[in-house]
Amino acid sequence: MNRAVARIFVVAVVLFVALIVNLTYWMVVRAEDLRTAPENHRRIAQEMKHPRGDLLAYDGSVLAGSVRRSGYYRRRYPQGSLAPHLLGYDSVRYGRTGLEAELNELLTGESLELGTQGWVDRILGRRPDGADVRLTLVPAVQRAAQQALKGQTGAVVALDPGTGAVIAAASAPSFDLRRLEDRWDAYSSDASAPLFDRALQGLFVPGSAFKVVTAAAALDDGAVDPESRFTDTGTYVVYGGKVTNYGGAVYGLHDFTTGLTLSINTTFGKVGNDVGRKKLTAGAEAFGFWQRPPLALPAKAVAVSGRYRDGALLEPTEDMDPLGTAWFACGQENALASPLQMALVAGAVANGGRVMVPYLVYEVLGADGTTVTTAEPEMWLEAMTPQTAATLNTMMQRVVTAGTGTGAALEGIPVAGKTGTGEKGDGTNVAWFIGFAPADDPQVAVAVAIDGVSATGGEVAAPIAAAVLRAALEQVSLP
Amino acid sequence: MKPRTVELLFLVLAGAAATMAYVSVYAGRYGEVSQASIVYALFFVGVFVALHFVVRWLLPLADPYLLPVTALLCALGLTAIYRLDPRLAQLQGRWLLVGAALFILTVVVVRDPLRLDRYRYVIGAIGLGLLVLTIVAGTEVRGARLWIRLFGMSIQPSEFAKLAIVVFLAGYLDDKKVMLSVPTRRLLGVPVPATKYFGPLLIMWVLSLVMLVFMKDFGMSLLFMAVFVALLYMATTRIVYVVLGAGLFAAAAAFALAVVPHVRDRFDIWIDPWRYAETTGYQLLQSLFTMADGGVVGAGFGRGYLLYSAGDPVVPDMATDFIFTALANEMGLLGAVAVILCFLLFVWRGFRVAVWAPDGFSKLLAGGLATAFGLQTFIIIGGVTRLIPLTGVTLPFVSYGGSSIVANFILVALLLMVSHRTAVVHSGDEVQRRRLAELR
Numbered sequence: 001m002n003r004a005v006a007r008i009f010v011v012a013v014v015l016f017v018a019l020i021v022n023l024t025y026w027m028v029v030r031a032e033d034l035r036t037a038p039e040n041h042r043r044i045a046q047e048m049k050h051p052r053g054d055l056l057a058y059d060g061s062v063l064a065g066s067v068r069r070s071g072y073y074r075r076r077y078p079q080g081s082l083a084p085h086l087l088g089y090d091s092v093r094y095g096r097t098g099l100e101a102e103l104n105e106l107l108t109g110e111s112l113e114l115g116t117q118g119w120v121d122r123i124l125g126r127r128p129d130g131a132d133v134r135l136t137l138v139p140a141v142q143r144a145a146q147q148a149l150k151g152q153t154g155a156v157v158a159l160d161p162g163t164g165a166v167i168a169a170a171s172a173p174s175f176d177l178r179r180l181e182d183r184w185d186a187y188s189s190d191a192s193a194p195l196f197d198r199a200l201q202g203l204f205v206p207g208s209a210f211k212v213v214t215a216a217a218a219l220d221d222g223a224v225d226p227e228s229r230f231t232d233t234g235t236y237v238v239y240g241g242k243v244t245n246y247g248g249a250v251y252g253l254h255d256f257t258t259g260l261t262l263s264i265n266t267t268f269g270k271v272g273n274d275v276g277r278k279k280l281t282a283g284a285e286a287f288g289f290w291q292r293p294p295l296a297l298p299a300k301a302v303a304v305s306g307r308y309r310d311g312a313l314l315e316p317t318e319d320m321d322p323l324g325t326a327w328f329a330c331g332q333e334n335a336l337a338s339p340l341q342m343a344l345v346a347g348a349v350a351n352g353g354r355v356m357v358p359y360l361v362y363e364v365l366g367a368d369g370t371t372v373t374t375a376e377p378e379m380w381l382e383a384m385t386p387q388t389a390a391t392l393n394t395m396m397q398r399v400v401t402a403g404t405g406t407g408a409a410l411e412g413i414p415v416a417g418k419t420g421t422g423e424k425g426d427g428t429n430v431a432w433f434i435g436f437a438p439a440d441d442p443q444v445a446v447a448v449a450i451d452g453v454s455a456t457g458g459e460v461a462a463p464i465a466a467a468v469l470r471a472a473l474e475q476v477s478l479p
Numbered sequence: 480m481k482p483r484t485v486e487l488l489f490l491v492l493a494g495a496a497a498t499m500a501y502v503s504v505y506a507g508r509y510g511e512v513s514q515a516s517i518v519y520a521l522f523f524v525g526v527f528v529a530l531h532f533v534v535r536w537l538l539p540l541a542d543p544y545l546l547p548v549t550a551l552l553c554a555l556g557l558t559a560i561y562r563l564d565p566r567l568a569q570l571q572g573r574w575l576l577v578g579a580a581l582f583i584l585t586v587v588v589v590r591d592p593l594r595l596d597r598y599r600y601v602i603g604a605i606g607l608g609l610l611v612l613t614i615v616a617g618t619e620v621r622g623a624r625l626w627i628r629l630f631g632m633s634i635q636p637s638e639f640a641k642l643a644i645v646v647f648l649a650g651y652l653d654d655k656k657v658m659l660s661v662p663t664r665r666l667l668g669v670p671v672p673a674t675k676y677f678g679p680l681l682i683m684w685v686l687s688l689v690m691l692v693f694m695k696d697f698g699m700s701l702l703f704m705a706v707f708v709a710l711l712y713m714a715t716t717r718i719v720y721v722v723l724g725a726g727l728f729a730a731a732a733a734f735a736l737a738v739v740p741h742v743r744d745r746f747d748i749w750i751d752p753w754r755y756a757e758t759t760g761y762q763l764l765q766s767l768f769t770m771a772d773g774g775v776v777g778a779g780f781g782r783g784y785l786l787y788s789a790g791d792p793v794v795p796d797m798a799t800d801f802i803f804t805a806l807a808n809e810m811g812l813l814g815a816v817a818v819i820l821c822f823l824l825f826v827w828r829g830f831r832v833a834v835w836a837p838d839g840f841s842k843l844l845a846g847g848l849a850t851a852f853g854l855q856t857f858i859i860i861g862g863v864t865r866l867i868p869l870t871g872v873t874l875p876f877v878s879y880g881g882s883s884i885v886a887n888f889i890l891v892a893l894l895l896m897v898s899h900r901t902a903v904v905h906s907g908d909e910v911q912r913r914r915l916a917e918l919r
Contacts, residue, residue, distance in 0.1 A: 002834050004713045005846050009830040012853045016823045019857065020816050022866040027770055027812040034771035039756040042768050042793070045784035070508065074788060093787050181789045 044092045048072040053107040053130030055087055055099060057139045058167075058362055058479050063087060064100070064177075066130075081176045083142050085197035086169050086360070089180050098197075099135070099360065102297050106131045106364055113373060114366060129367035136165035136362045136375075136479040141444075144471035145170035148464040154431075154450035155198035155339040158468050161347035161436055161445040163377035164356030165479035166295070167472055169340070171198040200295065201303045203336040204449045208246075208263040208404075209420025209432040209457065210284075210331025212345055212392065214272055215260055216353075216384040217283025219391055223274045226395055228256040236266035239323040243269035243330065246421060246456070257395045261403030263419065265330045272329025273322050280329060281316045287345050287383045288355055290316050294380060295340070295358045305341040307334040331420060343447035345383075346434040349396065349416070350442030353389035355381040362479055397439045405433060407462030410470055414439035417465065419457035428452045433461035437469045444472040482543040482902070483535045489547030490531055494524035497554030500780050504562045507781020523554060523572075526579050533583050534895060537590065540902035540911060541895040542832060548825045549876060549891050553884075555818065556877035559805045562781055563798050564790075567879050574881040578888035585892040591918045592896045596840050599650035606643030609636035610686070614693045625696055625871075637690075637699050638873075638886035641851055642893070645706060649843035652714040656839065660715035683707045684724075688731045695741045697732070698858045698870030702851065704728045709850045710843055713833075749868035762801070765794045766863050770807040770815075777811025785809070798879040800871045803860050819860065822875075826853035832897050837904040845897045848890050 026034065035043055051073050055064040064087050067076045075090050088098020096104060105111035109130040145156040149172035158168040173194040175187050187195050196202070218224045234250035236243040245251070245265045251258075259267035272280055285291070290306045290313070292299065307314040307328070320328060327333040340358065348355045357380040364372040384392070396416035399405040404419040417435025424430060431453050436445040446468050448461040472478065498520035527550040534541055553575060561568035589595060595602065613636045616627050626633045652659070687704040690696060708724035711717075735742045744759050752760035752767075773783065785793055785805055794801045807815040829849025836842040855872050862869035873883035875890075903911040 001713060001716065001839065001842055004716045005830055005833045005842065008709050008713065008846065008850060009827070012826050012830070012850070012857075013823070015853075015857045015861075016819055016826075018866060019819055019860050019864070022861070022864050023770070023807070023815055023819070024812060026767055026864060027773060027807065027815070028775065031771040031774065034768055037768070039753070039764060040768040042772050042784065046772070048784070071782060072784065091787075092784065092793070181787055 041092050041095045044090065044096065045072070047104075047108050048074065048092070050108060051129050052090070053103075053109070053367075054132045055103075055107075056132055056134040056365075057082075057137050057142075058135060058477075059139060060134065061139055063135070063137070063139075064090075075177070077177050079139060081174065081178060082139060082146070083137055083169065084175055084177045085171045085195075085199065086137070087177065089177055091181055093181055094184060098297065098301060099133070103133050103361070106133055109367070113364065131367060131372060132365040134362045134365060135360050136160075136167060137169075137360070138167045138472070138475055138478065140475060141468060141472045142168040142170060144168075145464075145468050146172070146174065148467045149174075152450050152460075153192065153198075153452050154448070154461075155202055156446065156448050156464065156468055157199050157339045157343040158444055158446045158472055159343050159347055159358060160479055161350035161356070161442050163479060164347070164358045164380070165362065165375070165377070166358055166360050167444060167478060168468065169197075169199040171196070171202070197301065198339065198449070198451070200297070200301055200338060200340050202449070202451075203303050203305065203308070203338055204430040204432075204451060205422030205424055206331040206335055206337040206342060207420035207422030207430065207432060207457070208265075208268075208331055209342055209345075209418050209422075209434050209447075210335060210337065211260060211263065211268050211329070211420075212349060212396070212418050212434065213284050213287055213289075214268055214275070214280065214329040215256075215392055215395070216287075216349070216388055217280050218271045218275050219388040220283070220384050221275050221279055224256045224271055226255065226257045226391055230254055230256065230259060230264075230267045230270065232264055232266045234266070236269045236326065238269065238273065238326050239321050241323040243323075243326045257398055260395050260418070261398045263399075263404050268329045269326030272325050275329075277320050277325045277328075280325060283383075285316055286381055287348055288341055288381055289337070293338075293340055293344060293358055295360065297360070302340070303338045305337040308336045309334055331422060339447045339449045341447075342432065342434045342449070343445055346417070346436050346447060347442075347445035348381075348383040349389050349392050350436035350445050351389070352386040353382060353384040354379050355383050393439060396435065400435065404456070404458040405435065405462050407458050408433055408435055408466045408469070410437060410466060410473070413437050413469075413473060415466070415469065416442075417462070419462060421456040424452075428454060429456065431455060431457040431460040433457050433465040435465055435469070437473060443478060444469060446472075482541065483531070483539060486534070486543035486546055487528075487531055489544065490524075490527055490550055493547045493551040493554060494520075494527065496551060497523055497558070500554060500558040501561070503779065504558050504781035507779075508562070508565075523557065523575075526575065527553075530579055530582060533586055537586050538895050538899035540899050540906060540908065542828050542898035542902075544824065544828050545891055545894055545898070548821055548828075549888075551821060552818075552825075552876035555806060556802065556874075556879075556884075558780065559802055559809075559877070560798050560879050562809075563785060563792055563805060567798050570881070571879050571884070574884045577881070578885040581885055582888040582892045585889050586896065589892075589896060591900060591915055592841060592844055592893060593838070593900070594918065595646050595844075596650040596653075599647050602643045603647030603651070606640040606647060607686075609640040609643070610690065612636055613640075614689070617694070619695075625694060625699065632881070635873075635880065635882035637694075637696075638882040639889075641702065641706070642848075642886055642889055644703065645710070645847035645851060646844060646893075648707060648710045649840050649847055652710055653839035653843055656714040659711070660717050684727045684731065687728065688734070691731055691735045691742070692739060695739055696870060697735070697742050697745065697868065698855075698862070698872040700731075700735075701728070701870075702854055702858065702872065704731075705854055706847055706851045710847045713843055713846050714839070745868045745870060749865060752865065762795050763863070763865060763869055766801055766804045767865060769793055769804050770864070773808040773811045773815070775812045777807075777814050778809050780809050783808040796871070799873060800859065800869075800878065801863050802874055802878045804863050806877070818877075819856075822853070822856045826856075828898075829853075829894055832894060832901055835901045835905065836897055837901060841897045841900060845894060848894055852887075852890060 052066040088100040090100040175194040232251040357378040415437040416439040420432030422430035431450040691700040833846035861867040
């Protein structure tokens with residue numbers, strides 16, 4: 001019997017040794033692989049032992065600060081949940097998104113941009129404190145945008161057309177950065193997708209707001225000028241189909257400026273075919289369609305605008321018949337655009353035809369308070385000639401003074417803009433307004449998209465744009 | 480040195496370690512060392528000193544290492560639970576008292592384990608009844624039906640059934656071992672005993688199969704089957720039972736894999752947790768990540784990242800099934816290996832008692848208890864470290880859980896009683912011998 005007992009004990013010893021060998025395998029041999037696995041957010045916990053750099057607004061106020069609690073530095077948000085989608089969350093449990101992810105190496109102090117460390121520091125594993133990052137966001141404008149979006153589903157993007165600095169980017173419904181971990185289940189299961197950033201990632205039917213792109217391509221091409229005359233009978237019959245106006249309206253004899261002012265579909269359908277599919281598509285590409293706007297964020301955080309079918313981006317060369325081209329010129333026919341892209345469209349008109357590279361980081365401040373890097377505005381694309389931009393600017397001012405966009409008018413300040421009412425095909429619309437102000441010296445360009453409404457862009461989106469433009473122009477200093 | 484002196488010495492060491500660990504966690508949580516933390520630690524030491532005196536009084540020659548190891552494991556468990564959730568630690572502290580009380584009760588009432596043999600069928604029936612009760616009246620938690628609700632408490636009867644069945648089998652197999660080991664015929668050239676003696680083997684096999692299918696718990700099923708096979712082997716020394724038992728269990732496992740989705744899930748996660756990283760594999764992966772963060776020396780008690788800001792643990796069920804993960808994170812590889820060695824020490828003392836035990840029943844009882852204890856430890860540590868498929872059993876004395884801690888206190892009491900009897904028989908201590916004899 002004792003022999004059997006001893007044998008079983010030997011088996012027990014073997015099993016326990018197997019436990020120890022296996023444990024050593026995970027805790028030493030494979031430890032590094034486990035720590036760096038993409039599914040593992042625990043390295044965030046390691047980084048939380050060091051103070052994390054602040055995310056500052058353009059005015060220097062703290063958007064996301066760092067506070068020490070039971071040995072770990074955690075985020076605090078002294079201004080509440082301002083721009084939560086853009087800042088992104090910083091959670092050991094759910095990972096990092098937005099700027100927290102994009103700027104992580106700067107915020108933790110690991111980035112080489114912050115200067116090389118001495119070899120003593122490197123051996124001892126010391127590293128510089130995280131850098132503070134000053135963003136281009138202006139809290140008052142951001143707050144105005146979030147306030148204006150309350151209760152809606154949609155987004156606002158405001159930027160400086162001359163530099164590309166993003167002043168505000170808001171998405172609704174939104175979430176509270178301070179309560180993310182508590183409310184994660186509710187947020188992630190909510191059908192209204194509050195975690196989804198509609199401003200940069202959202203793609204909506206641009207509808208008539210796209211007519212700015214069509215007009216730029218047509219004016220550049222010489223196919224039309226503002227005085228070109230058109231006759232509207234309420235329908236434009238083409239290629240076995242027809243283009244009709246919103247609400248079945250009939251406008252009769254009018255010029256091209258009036259066509260934009262009143263957003264006449266038949267006219268833009270004809271213009272689209274006059275320009276032709278290829279040049280129209282090339283015109284859109286010149287504004288940034290079919291490219292990812294080069295905003296420094298994780299790639300999946302910024303959507304590509306263009307034509308989509310079944311969720312997949314179509315090639316710009318994909319064929320369209322003249323009926324399709326006519327509707328594409330009116331921002332339908334599978335066209336989808338992000339609010340960011342449409343703000344860049346408005347900004348291009350405001351900036352003499354030049355699309356600036358959009359950016360969010362104004363400057364990086366080292367732990368000692370010195371400036372490490374400062375943003376240099378760069379041109380991204382030339383969407384149209386300066387002459388065309390000037391012409392279109394004048395035409396777009398008419399939209400606000402005498403057309404569909406009167407809701408965006410500001411007292412004493414000329415505003416240029418274009419409304420849009422993208423028909424989603426399910427009976428609801430996407431209401432758009434894109435524009436800029438002051439029209440004679442543009443400081444801020446804006447795009448507003450409100451999803452799932454029955455009203456038009458002029459009714460819903462234009463007043464929101466006015467509120468955001470007003471808040472921006474009240475600022476003493478913009479990036 | 481007398482065994483009780485050794486015991487007291489090691490208990491003092493365990494108490495000191497417990498106090499340090501507790502103070503460290505308290506400091507990590509509240510940023511201060513307070514009197515309260517030391518008072519709690521002293522209360523804990525007091526409980527074990529009380530047990531020591533009961534043993535000194537009734538079982539003076541019992542093994543001196545079992546109680547200190549128990550104290551050390553309890554201290555680690557309480558500290559780790561306190562670190563995760565002070566409210567749970569209070570409950571566990573209460574269960575520790577209940578366990579200590581039952582320990583004393585067992586020692587005082589039973590005194591000599593041989594007396595249990597007289598009630599073997601009653602005890603066996605109680606064990607079986609507890610399992611049947613779980614299957615009939617049990618509630619499912621995380622897919623396994625292991626608990627019954629009683630007076631607002633969750634009780635895990637299988638922990639007690641485990642002890643009862645070991646006691647029963649020790650007596651039964653000791654009686655029948657001769658018949659079981661005499662081959663009467665050959666099957667495929669292998670000598671096998673008469674068919675009727677396979678009855679118990681088949682009954683146990685059916686029982687473990689029933690547990691597998693109805694309780695959906697692979698761990699407990701494996702534990703029961705393996706303890707039974709080990710006892711059969713110890714009683715008969717015939718390896719054929721081990722081979723047969725392993726084969727039968729493998730067949731049962733294959734059957735469960737095909738029929739019980741919960742078991743299948745556990746198996747799939749074990750093969751490739753990365754594929755289910757966001758769903759069923761989340762828990763196991765987080766466990767590995769958390770251990771990997773511990774490194775060689777660990778984060779230090781109270782200083783690892785084990786709780787999210789909302790207060791829930793980084794690995795679901797961390798205070799129960801995944802307590803070892805918490806220990807590995809904060810104590811590092813060195814500490815975690817030390818914990819495994821503590822368990823091995825306990826198992827070694829158990830088998831040592833079995834080897835020296837003067838009679839078959841005592842041998843099988845000690846061997847069976849040591850096997851059950853060791854195997855349960857292996858199943859849960861192997862599970863959370865992905866050595867074997869994960870099944871939720873408790874880590875003895877360490878995991879949060881009232882049934883587990885109480886049952887294991889009884890287990891220690893039984894082992895100490897067997898070891899006392901063994902030492903008395905071997906030592907020739909006339910006083911003690913007479914005292915034992917009077918009990919019969």
